[in-house]
Amino acid sequence: MNSHALDEKMVETLGSMAKIPLTVAQKKRFASTLSTIVQYMNNLRSLDLSSIHSETRPTDLENIFREDVIEPSLSQAEALAHAMSEDGYILAPYVFGGDDA
Numbered sequence: 001m002n003s004h005a006l007d008e009k010m011v012e013t014l015g016s017m018a019k020i021p022l023t024v025a026q027k028k029r030f031a032s033t034l035s036t037i038v039q040y041m042n043n044l045r046s047l048d049l050s051s052i053h054s055e056t057r058p059t060d061l062e063n064i065f066r067e068d069v070i071e072p073s074l075s076q077a078e079a080l081a082h083a084m085s086e087d088g089y090i091l092a093p094y095v096f097g098g099d100d101a
Contacts (some may be wrong), residue, residue, distance in 0.1 A: 005035040 008027040011034065015022040022030065085091035 004040065006031050
């Protein structure tokens with residue numbers, strides 16, 4: 001058996017830890033599937049990635065976002081001028097039952 005292969009007993013332990021009851025068929029299938037995934041991850045781990053930068057970008061753009069600048073805007077009274085109800089809030093119809101606004 002491959003040192004990274006998962007057997008049904010290990011899958012049963014994982015299922016128990018996750019509080020997931022598994023049938024015998026599921027244990028067999030998951031043992032095979034998870035072993036394949038672990039083998040694939042180990043193949044990826046063995047790749048030489050030393051020539052690849054950890055932060056590769058397709059362009060040379062950096063920090064393209066604008067500064068947050070406070071600009072003049074509507075006052076609360078102006079913003080609520082056409083609202084259904086004021087009192088500091090906009091009144092909207094109920095979404096989940098109740099009286100209509």
